[in-house]
Amino acid sequence: MSKAIQAVRGMNDVLPDSIGHWQHVERIARDLLHAYGYREIRFPLLEKTELYARSIGELTDIVEKEMYTFEDRNGDSLTLRPEGTAGCVRAGIEHGLLHNQQQRLWYLGPMFRHERPQKGRYRQFHQFGVEALGIPGPDVDAELVLLSARWWRALNLDGLTLEINSLGTPSVRAAYRENLVAYFESRRGELDEDSLRRLHRNPMRVLDSKNPAMQDVVSGAPSLADALDNESRAHFDQLLELLAGANVSFVVNPRLVRGLDYYTRTVFEWTTDRLGAQSTVCAGGRYDGLVEQLGGRPTPAAGFAIGLERLIELLAIQGAASQPHQPELFVAVAQPTAQAAALQLAERMRDAGWRVTCHCGGSSLKSQLKQADRSGARLALLLGEDELARGQVQVKDLRGAGEQWSVAAGELDGFLRERLEQR
RNA sequence: GUGAGCGUAGCUCAGUUGGUUAGAGUCCCGGAUUGUGAUUCCGGUUGUCGUGGGUUCGAGUCCCAUCGCUCACCCCA
Numbered sequence: 001m002s003k004a005i006q007a008v009r010g011m012n013d014v015l016p017d018s019i020g021h022w023q024h025v026e027r028i029a030r031d032l033l034h035a036y037g038y039r040e041i042r043f044p045l046l047e048k049t050e051l052y053a054r055s056i057g058e059l060t061d062i063v064e065k066e067m068y069t070f071e072d073r074n075g076d077s078l079t080l081r082p083e084g085t086a087g088c089v090r091a092g093i094e095h096g097l098l099h100n101q102q103q104r105l106w107y108l109g110p111m112f113r114h115e116r117p118q119k120g121r122y123r124q125f126h127q128f129g130v131e132a133l134g135i136p137g138p139d140v141d142a143e144l145v146l147l148s149a150r151w152w153r154a155l156n157l158d159g160l161t162l163e164i165n166s167l168g169t170p171s172v173r174a175a176y177r178e179n180l181v182a183y184f185e186s187r188r189g190e191l192d193e194d195s196l197r198r199l200h201r202n203p204m205r206v207l208d209s210k211n212p213a214m215q216d217v218v219s220g221a222p223s224l225a226d227a228l229d230n231e232s233r234a235h236f237d238q239l240l241e242l243l244a245g246a247n248v249s250f251v252v253n254p255r256l257v258r259g260l261d262y263y264t265r266t267v268f269e270w271t272t273d274r275l276g277a278q279s280t281v282c283a284g285g286r287y288d289g290l291v292e293q294l295g296g297r298p299t300p301a302a303g304f305a306i307g308l309e310r311l312i313e314l315l316a317i318q319g320a321a322s323q324p325h326q327p328e329l330f331v332a333v334a335q336p337t338a339q340a341a342a343l344q345l346a347e348r349m350r351d352a353g354w355r356v357t358c359h360c361g362g363s364s365l366k367s368q369l370k371q372a373d374r375s376g377a378r379l380a381l382l383l384g385e386d387e388l389a390r391g392q393v394q395v396k397d398l399r400g401a402g403e404q405w406s407v408a409a410g411e412l413d414g415f416l417r418e419r420l421e422q423r
Numbered sequence: 424g425u426g427a428g429c430g431u432a433g434c435u436c437a438g439u440u441g442g443u444u445a446g447a448g449u450c451c452c453g454g455a456u457u458g459u460g461a462u463u464c465c466g467g468u469u470g471u472c473g474u475g476g477g478u479u480c481g482a483g484u485c486c487c488a489u490c491g492c493u494c495a496c497c498c499c500a
Contacts, residue, residue, distance in 0.1 A: 006491080061498050065424080083500085111500080116424080118494060127500060194497090205498095259499055269500095280500060307500030334458050367452075369460040384458065398460065 010115075010123025012309075020325075021312045026108065028154045029128055036147050038104040038130060043091040045110065049077040055086040055290055057261030059201070066113040080112035083260070084129035085287065085303060086294070092133060093296040100297075102134040108308075120278030120310045130284075131303035133291070138239035141266045141286060141302050142246065148270060148282055148304060149248050157314060160281060162248065164268040165256035166236035168228045170289060173264075176227040177203055183221055190217045207255045225254050232265050239266060262287040266302065274317055275310055282306045326376030327357040328420055330398075332368040334384025342383045345393065349381070352413055354420070373398055378420060395419070 007013060014022060033040075049069050056063050068080035081087055084107055092098045092105070107129045114123060130147065132140045145162065152160055167173055180203045184191060191199065191206070192214060198205045207218055228236070243250055250268075258267050267285035275281075284304020291299035329349055333342045339362070346358035357375050359368045365382075372380040382394035393412055396404045397419075407415045 009491085066498080113499080115498070116496095117492095118496095121499070125500065197497095277495065278499075283500065305500055310500065332459085364453080365458050366454095366456085366460080371460085373460040380460075382459075386458085394459090396459070402460075404459080 008123070010117035012122060012124070021315055022308070025155065025308065025311060025315070029108070029151065032147070032151055032154055033106045033130065036104070036143070038106045038147075041088060041091060041105045041107050042109075043087045043107070045081055045112075046078050047081060047087055047090065049079040051086050051090055051294070052079055052082060055089070055260075055262055055294060056083065060259060060261060062113060062259065066115055068112045068114055082113045083111055084109070084127055084305060085131060085260075085262075085290070088129060088131050088303075089133070089291055089294055089296070089301070093291065093294060098133055098291055098296050098299050100134075102132075104132050106130045118278070119276040120307070120313060122309060126308035128306040128308065129303060130305075131301065133301040134299050135302070136288075136300035138235050138242060138266070141235075141239050142242035144284065144302055144304055145243060145248060145250075145268060146246055148306070151282075151306070152270075155311075155315060157311075157318065159274060160270045160272055162250040162268060162270055163253040163256050164240075164243075164250050164266070165253050166225075166228060166232055166265050167257070167263055167267055167285075168224065168232040169264060172227055172229050172232065173224075176222070176224050179222050179227070180204065180206075184217070187217050187220075190214070202257075204255070204257045208257075223254055235265055258283065258285060262290040262293070264288045268304070272314060275313060278310060280307070281310050281314065325355070327355045328377060329354050329356045329379055329381055329416070330368075330372035330375050330377035331356060331358040331381045331383065332365060332372060333359060334365050334382060334386075336362055337385060338383045338388055341388055345381060345383060349416075352416075354416065369396075379416070 030040075049067070052067060053063050058064075062082050067082050069077060072078050088105060088107060089098075092103060097103050109126065110124050111127050112124055115121060117123060130144065132144060145164075149162070152158070168176070181199065184195070184199055184203065184206060188196075192209070192211050194211070195206045195209055195214060204224075207221060209218060240250070240252070256267055256269060263285045265286045265288065268283070269280050270282040271279040272281055273279065282304055284302070286300070286302040288298075288300045291297070291301060329346075331342050331346045331349075333339050339360075342358055346356045349356045357372075357377065359371065369380060378397070378399050380396040380398055382396060387393055387406075391409050392406050393409060394404055395407050395412075395415065396402065405415070
């Protein structure tokens with residue numbers, strides 16, 4: 001035991017008993033994304049480190065201390081993707097998908113961040129990403145929000161709150177940031193330790209302070225909403241109107257900031273109070289400058305990402321049913337001499353379209369039926385020397401009182417269809 | 424990176440002020456039924472008590488270190 005190798009910290013196995021949730025969520029998502037005209041794109045888990053440094057921002061926590069970065073054998077610095085947007089945009093530029101075109105794209109896969117694991121936060125985690133590229137208006141922002149809202153409905157998930165805000169253009173943000181720092185500097189004596197640390201690093205986070213003693217300083221701070229340029233203001237107002245018109249309820253949260261530098265104008269988050277400290281299930285926004293920053297032509301863009309582990313944890317808390325893929329039939333053999341015939345019988349049943357588990361490995365009939373019961377199969381097919389001699393199969397109902405029928409091999413298909421297809 | 428809690432069988436856990444060979448349930452296997460599950464009864468297998476050191480006549484139990492897990496801070500999906 002002590003020699004057994006364990007998984008890397010923060011990287012989880014998904015075992016067969018819980019895979020049903022994953023498959024359920026993935027199936028619903030694929031249908032939904034296709035319904036909105038989004039197409040899947042796949043790109044590498046590994047990219048040049050520079051891609052993330054340039055897009056996410058050199059001074060963010062992700063780039064400064066959370067990336068899995070190493071040199072390959074050529075001496076190139078490579079990084080395991082900490083998020084999907086950068087790779088998606090890089091692929092789009094590289095293959096000319098963004099040249100005077102609109103693209104609606106989605107992807108699914110693992111992301112990697114070297115953080116201390118805790119509930120809802122892992123070093124390898126999975127995201128669904130949805131990106132709409134080449135479309136400038138608030139209408140596509142609204143489409144993304146509507147898509148996410150429909151996602152929750154499709155999963156029967158409730159209790160999520162939509163928070164939304166506008167960060168304006170990069171120059172508006174830079175100017176606001178300076179004002180904010182100046183304001184807090186003027187009241188420096190009232191700031192707590194946390195806030196002082198954030199002051200120059202990430203001044204907008206100071207507004208998030210949970211310290212009641214800070215409320216007075218925070219409420220007196222200049223507001224980003226007041227600083228917005230006219231176009232951003234209009235963009236945001238139109239978006240809110242579109243959402244209201246589509247009956248999506250939201251909370252404007254003027255303090256909502258995103259951790260990645262590339263966001264412009266719209267940012268939004270779907271949050272829950274049921275996941276401990278990690279409340280964000282889905283987050284995204286507009287990133288009009290990113291394509292150009294990564295070497296493409298100026299291209300407006302917006303998107304969001306959903307954390308799969310968090311989503312699945314929520315579904316589990318809500319007790320959402322996940323159907324495991326159980327066999328319909330279980331083939332058991334009474335004597336080892338019938339094993340070859342049993343394998344052939346199982347093959348014939350699969351030809352007919354049934355999900356079949358065939359007993360292998362030679363144990364008592366009693367134990368085989370026990371396995372048959374646990375497998376979840378509705379019917380057991382019994383084959384022994386007697387049945388072979390008479391050209392019959394015993395069919396036993398495992399879900400009822402244990403009724404059993406002797407069925408001629410030639411009539412088996414029809415018999416099973418009748419039994420299994422009722423309900 | 425910081426802090427707190429927890430590590431005993433595959434799983435869930437009990438284990439008294441330190442005292443014999445470390446237990447239960449579950450799971451798995453066999454039997455009661457020479458060919459019949461889920462219920463019942465009987466029997467059986469399962470352990471580096473996370474690891475290393477210390478105290479002691481004696482350590483699962485006390486002390487120290489270390490590793491792992493969990494939760495929280497920070498940050499984020």
